[in-house]
Each structure stands twice: as C-alpha cells, then as structure tokens.
Amino acid sequence: MLPDDAIDRINDGCRTIGSFCTQEGVAQWEVVAYQSYGHQLDIEAGKISLAAGGGEGGYGIRVVEEGRFGYAYLVDVDAAPNALKQALDVARASPSVEGFVLPSAQEAKPVSGLCDQRILDLGPEDLLEQADAVLSEVASLDERAVVTGGGLGVGATASALLSSEGIDSSGITTSHGLGVQVSIDANDELTSSYEGDSGRQLLPDVPSCIANAVHWAQVTRGPIEVNSEPQDAPVLMTSEGFSPLFSMVVPTAVRGDRLVRNESFWSGKQGTQVLADDLSLIDDGRMDGGKSASSRDGEGVPTSRQTIVDQGRLVGSMWSTRDAAQQVAEGRIEEAHSTGSAVRGGHQAPPGTGCRDFAMTSRNGGHTQDALLERMDDGYIVHSVMGAHTANPTSGDFSVTTSTILRVEGGSILGPVKQAGLSGNLAQALSKDVHLGDDVRIQGSYSSGSMHLPDVLLMQGLRINPA
Amino acid sequence: MVMSASPTDGHPAGTGRYLQQSKIQAALGHAQDLGASYAEVRLMAITDSSVAIRDGKLERAIPGQEIGVTMRILADGAWGVHSTTDLQSLPGQVESTVRLAKAVAARRASKDRPVALAEVPILENEVHWKPKKDVRNTDLDTKLHHLMTLHDSAAEDERIVSVTCGWHDEHLHTELMTSEGMNRVWSFQRSLINATVTGRDGGDVVSYRTRHGGEGGLEVIEDCDLGELGRNAQVATLRLLKAERAPSGKLPLVADRDLTGVYIHEALGHPCEADLVAAGDSCLDGKLGQTIGNSIVTVVDDPTIRGGYGAHPIDDEGLDTREKCLIKNGVLTEYLNHRETAHHFGIAPNAGARAQDGLHHPLVRMSNTMIQGGTHNDLDELMEDIEYGVYACGSRGGQVDTGRGSFQFAAQEAWLIENGELTKPLKDVSVSGLTLQILNDVDGLTRDARLAAPGFCGKGQTVPVGDGGPIMRISQALVG
Numbered sequence: 001m002l003p004d005d006a007i008d009r010i011n012d013g014c015r016t017i018g019s020f021c022t023q024e025g026v027a028q029w030e031v032v033a034y035q036s037y038g039h040q041l042d043i044e045a046g047k048i049s050l051a052a053g054g055g056e057g058g059y060g061i062r063v064v065e066e067g068r069f070g071y072a073y074l075v076d077v078d079a080a081p082n083a084l085k086q087a088l089d090v091a092r093a094s095p096s097v098e099g100f101v102l103p104s105a106q107e108a109k110p111v112s113g114l115c116d117q118r119i120l121d122l123g124p125e126d127l128l129e130q131a132d133a134v135l136s137e138v139a140s141l142d143e144r145a146v147v148t149g150g151g152l153g154v155g156a157t158a159s160a161l162l163s164s165e166g167i168d169s170s171g172i173t174t175s176h177g178l179g180v181q182v183s184i185d186a187n188d189e190l191t192s193s194y195e196g197d198s199g200r201q202l203l204p205d206v207p208s209c210i211a212n213a214v215h216w217a218q219v220t221r222g223p224i225e226v227n228s229e230p231q232d233a234p235v236l237m238t239s240e241g242f243s244p245l246f247s248m249v250v251p252t253a254v255r256g257d258r259l260v261r262n263e264s265f266w267s268g269k270q271g272t273q274v275l276a277d278d279l280s281l282i283d284d285g286r287m288d289g290g291k292s293a294s295s296r297d298g299e300g301v302p303t304s305r306q307t308i309v310d311q312g313r314l315v316g317s318m319w320s321t322r323d324a325a326q327q328v329a330e331g332r333i334e335e336a337h338s339t340g341s342a343v344r345g346g347h348q349a350p351p352g353t354g355c356r357d358f359a360m361t362s363r364n365g366g367h368t369q370d371a372l373l374e375r376m377d378d379g380y381i382v383h384s385v386m387g388a389h390t391a392n393p394t395s396g397d398f399s400v401t402t403s404t405i406l407r408v409e410g411g412s413i414l415g416p417v418k419q420a421g422l423s424g425n426l427a428q429a430l431s432k433d434v435h436l437g438d439d440v441r442i443q444g445s446y447s448s449g450s451m452h453l454p455d456v457l458l459m460q461g462l463r464i465n466p467a
Numbered sequence: 468m469v470m471s472a473s474p475t476d477g478h479p480a481g482t483g484r485y486l487q488q489s490k491i492q493a494a495l496g497h498a499q500d501l502g503a504s505y506a507e508v509r510l511m512a513i514t515d516s517s518v519a520i521r522d523g524k525l526e527r528a529i530p531g532q533e534i535g536v537t538m539r540i541l542a543d544g545a546w547g548v549h550s551t552t553d554l555q556s557l558p559g560q561v562e563s564t565v566r567l568a569k570a571v572a573a574r575r576a577s578k579d580r581p582v583a584l585a586e587v588p589i590l591e592n593e594v595h596w597k598p599k600k601d602v603r604n605t606d607l608d609t610k611l612h613h614l615m616t617l618h619d620s621a622a623e624d625e626r627i628v629s630v631t632c633g634w635h636d637e638h639l640h641t642e643l644m645t646s647e648g649m650n651r652v653w654s655f656q657r658s659l660i661n662a663t664v665t666g667r668d669g670g671d672v673v674s675y676r677t678r679h680g681g682e683g684g685l686e687v688i689e690d691c692d693l694g695e696l697g698r699n700a701q702v703a704t705l706r707l708l709k710a711e712r713a714p715s716g717k718l719p720l721v722a723d724r725d726l727t728g729v730y731i732h733e734a735l736g737h738p739c740e741a742d743l744v745a746a747g748d749s750c751l752d753g754k755l756g757q758t759i760g761n762s763i764v765t766v767v768d769d770p771t772i773r774g775g776y777g778a779h780p781i782d783d784e785g786l787d788t789r790e791k792c793l794i795k796n797g798v799l800t801e802y803l804n805h806r807e808t809a810h811h812f813g814i815a816p817n818a819g820a821r822a823q824d825g826l827h828h829p830l831v832r833m834s835n836t837m838i839q840g841g842t843h844n845d846l847d848e849l850m851e852d853i854e855y856g857v858y859a860c861g862s863r864g865g866q867v868d869t870g871r872g873s874f875q876f877a878a879q880e881a882w883l884i885e886n887g888e889l890t891k892p893l894k895d896v897s898v899s900g901l902t903l904q905i906l907n908d909v910d911g912l913t914r915d916a917r918l919a920a921p922g923f924c925g926k927g928q929t930v931p932v933g934d935g936g937p938i939m940r941i942s943q944a945l946v947g
Binding site for chain 2: 041044046047048049051052054056057058069070071073074075079083086089093094124125128132146148149181183185190191228229230261262263264265267349350386387389390392393394395398400401403419421463465467
C-alpha cells in the first residue's frame with residue numbers, strides 16, 4: 001500500500017525545506033510532512049457501492065522569530081520559497097510571546113503497535129472479501145437486517161518532523177476501520193443502528209460491532225408506552241452512547257490554556273474534587289497500539305502517560321509549548337511546560353493542544369451490566385445520541401436526543417422507547433453517583449483523541465424527556 | 468513525494484487550467500478501451516486563508532493551497548475511484564481503477580441493479596462567479612482590522628472573559644473532464660468571519676458563537692455590520708449568564724430563521740437526499756407526490772442564490788445548478804439527486820452532486836435550503852396565541868437519523884413565552900421530533916424568508932451550506 005521509499009521521500013522533502021529555511025536565516029523552523037495511502041469501500045443498500053483508493057499529503061512549515069510564529073503549508077517542495085515567505089510575513093505581524101521557542105531535541109522511546117505489516121500488505125481484494133463477510137454476517141444474524149450505509153477502509157501514513165532544534169523523527173502508522181448502519185425495515189417500522197470499530201492493528205474480518213449493530217436495530221423495535229412526563233432518572237449510557245458526549249466536553253475542559261483563561265467549568269479548581277471520588281482520568285500518549293498514541297507529540301516533544309484527575313481530584317492539565325509560554329507570558333499562570341500534548345490533524349495547520357488515548361477509570365473497578373441494572377433499579381439505557389456535537393464544552397451542559405433507548409424497571413429491561421430527549425450537565429453528573437461497566441471500548445478519532453470508556457451508569461443529574 | 472502541476476497558462480484563477488487536457492482525454496479514452504462505460508477526472512484547487520485572533524491578539528494566520536484530483540470510473544455497472552494530490556500519477560492509475568470497478572461489479576447480486584447514469588447535456592465551457600472584491604487580494608492587515616472590529620464590540624464587559632474571532636476565505640477552482648465530452652471549468656469564492664464569546668459570572672460560565680459569511684469575496688465581510696454582530700454576541704452571552712434551564716416537554720415552539728433553517732435542513736433536507744432514499748435509509752422513501760406537511764410548508768434548495776454559503780454555479784458532475792422545490796404546499800415534490808440516483812428513480816437530474824474537495828467523490832448534498840415565507844407579519848403575531856411555549860434562536864447545530872426520521876437541533880439561546888409575551892431567558896434548549904409528524908405541526912410562518920447564518924453539513928464529507936427561512940411556529944415540539 002505504501003511505497004517502499006515513502007519515508008525517504010518525505011524525509012528528503014523535509015531536509016530540502018529545512019535547508020532552505022537555514023539558508024534564509026530563519027531563527028527557528030520546524031517542517032512536518034505527511035503522506036497517506038489507502039483503500040476504501042462504501043456499502044449502500046446491502047451491497048458494495050464503490051471501491052476507492054489513492055494518496056494525499058503535504059508539508060507544513062512553522063517558523064519562530066523572537067517569540068513570533070508563522071505557519072504555511074504546501075504540497076510541492078518547489079513551492080517552499082513562497083510558503084516560507086508567507087510564514088515569515090505572518091510571524092512578523094504576530095505578537096511576540098516572551099519565552100516561546102521551539103522544543104529542543106529530547107530522547108523519545110518508541111511506542112509499539114502503531115504499524116501493522118498485515119495492513120500494509122492488504123489490497124483492495126482483501127477489503128472486498130471483508131465486506132462480503134460483513135454483509136453475510138448481518139444477513140445471517142437477522143434476515144430482515146440490511147447494511148444501508150457505511151464502509152470500511154485501510155490506510156498507512158508516513159510522517160516526518162524535522163526542526164532547527166535537532167528533532168528528526170519519522171515513522172509509519174497504519175489504520176483499519178469499519179462502520180455499518182444496519183436497518184431493519186419490516187411491518188411498517190424502520191429501526192437502525194450505526195456501529196463502528198477502528199484501530200492501528202488489523203481488525204477481525206467480522207468485528208463485534210457488526211453483531212452489536214444488528215442487536216440494537218432489533219431491540220429498539222416495538223416501542224412501549226412510557227410516561228411522557230420529563231423526569232430525572234438514572235441512565236446507563238453504553239460506551240458508544242457516552243463517548244461522543246464525553247469527548248465533546250471533558251478533554252476540552254482539561255486543556256491548560258482553557259483552565260487558566262477561565263474558559264473551563266473546572267477553571268480555578270486545580271487540586272480540588274471535580275469528579276466522584278473513585279473516578280480518575282488518564283491521558284496516555286504512549287499506549288501500545290493506542291489509536292492516538294505516538295512517541296512524540298505534534299511538535300516533537302516526547303509523549304507521556306499523565307493523570308489528569310486522580311480519584312476525583314483535578315491534578316493535571318494538557319499543554320503544548322506555545323500555549324504554556326503564552327499563558328505564562330500573559331501572567332495567567334506562574335509556570336507551565338509542555339506535557340507532550342501538542343496534536344496535529346495534518347499538514348495544513350500548526351499544532352494545537354489535545355488529548356491522546358483518554359481513559360476514565362474507577363477505583364471501584366468495573367461491574368457487569370446486570371450489576372449496573374440492579375443498582376439502577378428504575379431508569380433507562382441509552383446506546384447512542386443525536387446532537388452530541390451541540391453539547392456546550394464551556395459549561396458542560398447538553399441536551400441531545402436518542403432513538404436507541406430502553407426502559408428499565410426493577411433492574412430488568414422493559415422495552416424500547418421510540419424517542420426521548422436527554423439533558424443535563426455532564427461535569428455535574430460525573431461528580432455524583434457514578435458506576436462503571438467492566439468492558440472498556442474505544443471510540444473516537446486518530447488525530448483528535450480516542451476515548452477508552454466502559455458503560456457508565458449516571459445515577460443523578462440527567463433528565464429524560466420521552467417523546 | 469506528491470506534486471501538483473501548475474496551471475498551463477500561469478494564472479491559477481479564472482481561465483487557467485491545471486489539468487493537461489490532452490493527457491486527461493487520453494486517460495479517459497484508455498479507461499473506455501478497458502471497458503469503462505463512463506469515466507471522469509475532476510480537479511479542485513482551493514486557495515485559502517485562515518486567521519484567528521484571541522483577546523485581540525493574532526493567534527494564527529495560515530495561508531495555503533491544496534490541489535486534489537479524483538478519477539471516477541464506471542465499469543460493468545460499478546464504481547472505481549482513485550484520488551490523489553499527485554496529478555502526474557493519474558494516467559497510471561486508470562487500469563487499476565477500472566479493475567477495482569469490475570471487482571465490485573463482480574460481487575453484485577443478481578437482484579441488484581447495475582449503476583447507470585441519467586443523461587445530461589454535454590457542455591464545454593467556463594463559468595466564473597466573479598466576486599466584487601477578490602478575497603485573495605486581501606492583505607492580513609485588512610483581515611485583522613475586520614476581526615478586531617468584531618472582537619472589540621464583543622469584548623466590552625468585564626464578565627466577558629474571552630473572545631476568539633476567526634476568518635476563513637477560499638477561492639475554489641474546479642475542472643471536470645468526462646468520457647462523454649464534458650469539459651467544464653468553474654470558480655467562485657467564499658468568505659466567513661466568526662466569533663466565540665465566553666462569559667463568566669462566579670461559577671457560571673457560558674459561551675455564544677456568531678457567524679457571518681457567504682459566497683463572494685471581501686465584500687461579504689464588508690457588507691456586514693461587524694460592530695453590531697459583536698455587540699449582539701456580547702449581549703447574548705451576558706443574557707445566557709442569567710438564563711434558566713429550559714422547561715422539558717412537548718411545547719409550542721417559535722424558531723428564528725437560523726433555527727428554522729437548521730430544522731428544515733435536518734428534518735427534511737437529509738431525508739430528501741436520493742442516495743439515502745435509494746439505500747433504504749430515508750423515511751421519505753416512496754412518498755413522492757404525497758402530502759407530508761402542512762399546506763403552508765414550501766421548501767426549496769437553491770444553489771443559485773448568490774451570496775448564500777451553499778451557493779455554487781455548477782455541481783460536481785458538471786451540471787448547471789438550479790432551484791429544487793422539495794415540498795410544495797405540503798406535498799413532497801422532488802428528491803435532491805445526482806446522475807446515478809436520477810437514473811435509479813427514473814427522474815430528471817437536478818444537479819445535487821457535491822464533493823468536499825478534489826480528493827472526494829460527489830454525494831447528493833444540500834446547498835441553500837429554505838422554507839418559503841408565510842402569512843404572519845412578525846414574531847409578535849406568531850406568539851400572540853401561545854400561553855406557554857419557547858422562542859428559540861440561533862443554532863448550535865443539529866443531527867438526523869434519516870431512516871428513523873428522527874432529528875435533533877440545538878438553540879444558542881431562548882426565551883420562555885408566557886401569554887404571548889417573551890419573559891425569561893433560557894439556555895440549553897434543544898428540539899427533537901419526527902420528520903413525518905413535525906412537518907404537519909408547522910402552523911405559522913412570517914412573510915419574510917431569507918438565508919440565515921452560514922453553516923457546515925457533515926455526511927462523511929463536510930460542505931458549506933446556507934439554511935434559512937422565515938420565523939416559524941410549531942404547534943407542539945419536544946423541547947429539552
């Protein structure tokens with residue numbers, strides 16, 4: 001999938017651009033390069049509708065002069081002179097951040113499991129066979145079930161980072177992903193469920209998400225009548241339903257710059273209890289095979305595993321080099337340093353700050369779903385939500401809708417509810433009576449952080465509003 | 468490493484061509500020789516600029532250009548696609564892409580129909596929507612001046628702890644050549660400015676975002692009173708600090724034109740996309756010609772509305788864009804389609820194909836989607852019969868499950884309506900419902916319909932859209 005010389009080519013490109021920066025007398029520079037290749041299949045109406053392949057990539061240049069930075073991106077190395085001029089023009093128009101310099105070279109230990117040779121060896125035929133297996137599995141699980149949308153794909157990315165400060169890093173990562181929208185349209189009722197799985201390593205031919213999609217399309221059929229009055233109720237959110245909300249609200253709240261700028265609901269609460277006292281949050285940049293893991297962050301600083309919340313107490317935060325320098329320079333905090341939390345979505349933008357492989361754990365361990373339902377007694381199970389992106393990361397407030405919701409009474413599942421609103425404040429709900437399941441699943445993206453979460457039972461703080 | 472060609476005459480804008488036409492024609496011919504019934508090459512060059520300021524200081528400015536090209540080949544009734552930033556490599560990929568299409572076709576079950584395309588006029592021409600002020604000629608100082616105007620007006624209160632303002636402009640140049648002889652070039656620009664205002668009062672922290680933008684160059688930004696935009700955002704932020712949580716339940720809802728636009732985009736627009744209908748993932752399957760809404764509801768999707776953020780002159784299959792009337796007086800009249808789905812349903816193509824950029828293949832997408840105006844004069848008239856309800860304004864986005872026909876959208880702020888009057892400010896209002904039910908519950912529309920704030924629509928690919936309409940009343944909506 002990836003040309004044998006992919007790394008050599010982007011390293012050569014970085015050196016050419018870096019040499020040009022040096023020739024032009026740029027004080028500090030950093031060049032990143034990405035080159036990705038992949039194969040992809042789309043599935044519609046129960047069949048493979050399209051097969052695609054290709055590659056893309058480019059370079060980004062960040063320059064720093066006297067605390068001022070500029071950035072530009074380019075596709076062709078020959079365009080480097082123009083891109084460098086643009087980056088310098090921007091730098092010279094930018095405010096100086098006292099103390100901001102590009103990170104110096106530090107040793108970084110490799111992280112294993114980020115590249116799978118089996119993925120590199122895959123061709124389009126292999127994907128077609130996997131798609132056949134998925135479609136067959138869905139049909140075998142329920143003859144009414146159809147994969148109405150989705151697809152699968154594999155990719156490989158060669159990346160490199162070279163800087164004037166001696167950072168010279170490159171590597172290859174792989175990815176394999178699959179997602180299906182399974183619908184059951186029978187007896188004048190259409191139910192559906194979207195499920196997906198992805199990772200750095202080769203997935204099984206038929207991942208468990210396939211059966212899960214069929215299951216949720218099945219169990220949400222034949223809605224029962226429930227009291228339509230809005231009510232505060234315990235809610236067991238599956239990992240799939242909880243992750244989109246959690247990822248929208250929580251990682252943003254623990255960015256160092258947002259904390260010190262009063263832009264987080266946890267601003268001013270460093271060292272205090274912010275979550276239920278058994279819960280901890282960990283951001284792991286070095287997880288073996290982690291979807292978002294790497295040996296260095298987006299600006300070359302070695303990554304680490306850091307505890308953000310320790311048994312309910314806020315003890316950490318995430319910083320990139322520039323954010324740390326800027327907030328210190330502006331007097332919002334006395335001291336701050338990079339935590340190896342610079343992230344990049346590609347070559348088109350300079351690094352921002354974000355999480356890697358982000359996990360919530362409980363000192364009390366995980367519980368089976370039966371145990372969680374018994375504890376819940378009366379309430380709801382919510383498996384997916386619509387509108388997680390409309391949650392407010394500044395306040396933690398959210399108000400979303402779900403069509404994959406089950407009513408629970410006396411610890412037993414009574415049946416599905418056709419549709420309901422679900423609202424509350426996630427930060428507050430997580431600070432109360434919370435219990436975790438025992439099966440951690442991974443949701444989220446490669447570049448903007450992946451969530452490692454089990455099912456989460458929130459006993460207080462959520463309101464259900466049945467349609 | 469990847470590389471992109473330069474336009475043949477050295478002028479990236481307007482009349483310049485990036486594709487070497489003779490080589491592309493040869494590649495398309497080669498695809499046909501290998502058994503392709505149709506082949507196309509579409510290139511998109513995007514020259515763009517993003518600027519952000521935070522608390523009045525330049526945070527980042529990023530100029531750049533991306534060129535991507537996608538070759539789409541139809542062979543044996545199935546698609547093979549190759550996308551790349553390496554223009555020179557494209558002819559070498561014809562054989563493998565035909566092979567890919569044939570491999571997909573070989574797996575087609577006998578019950579499944581092969582893909583075929585509706586016939587369309589074959590055109591060879593260029594269409595360039597010229598901006599009044601080419602945004603590529605706008606220097607950084609000018610952009611900063613506008614951003615600072617927005618910032619300063621939004622920041623004037625000690626309870627405002629942060630104001631982040633952003634700018635994005637882009638010049639989009641597209642070339643399409645097909646094995647049928649289509650050879651078109653088109654270009655246009657988009658410009659956008661936005662702000663996110665964060666307010667804090669004790670332990671309460673809220674944020675409010677505002678946007679202005681549209682198709683066009685610098686004039687889009689200059690035509691906006693940025694001072695007023697910023698002041699309104701500041702006032703809304705401070706109001707949210709005092710707002711109460713919204714009541715939950717089924718209530719009469721009045722939506723401003725921002726929210727009306729998002730409602731019609733989510734609740735109706737997506738289920739009207741013919742690729743979803745054909746896939747069995749739309750609640751509107753089989754409902755063409757049926758009454759699905761109140762007779763006062765007429766909805767159009769119109770990419771030809773100049774200035775709308777979803778405006779574009781030609782769709783990504785080379786068809787001249789046109790207005791589509793999705794609902795006429797409550798009756799579902801038209802799906803949005805592209806050539807494949809037009810053939811599938813035996814209906815006329817209506818130029819609904821859009822791709823995110825040169826590296827993606829076209830899907831059926833919306834453009835500028837609006838409910839047409841009704842008969843009510845103003846907000847007061849819409850509210851006068853409401854004893855207890857909610858007036859919701861501004862959009863935080865929405866989402867739809869097209870198959871189930873359920874949708875959700877969230878408001879930036881809201882008010883309680885009591886006895887026909889706006890009373891308490893509310894926060895965190897979201898609205899959900901079922902498409903086939905709530906279109907019947909629209910029972911009041913003001914006369915003046917127009918596009919509201921620009922937006923973005925995700926469907927695997929992200930494209931800019933314009934949404935809007937009049938102020939709308941829904942007799943009963945699930946408010947949360």
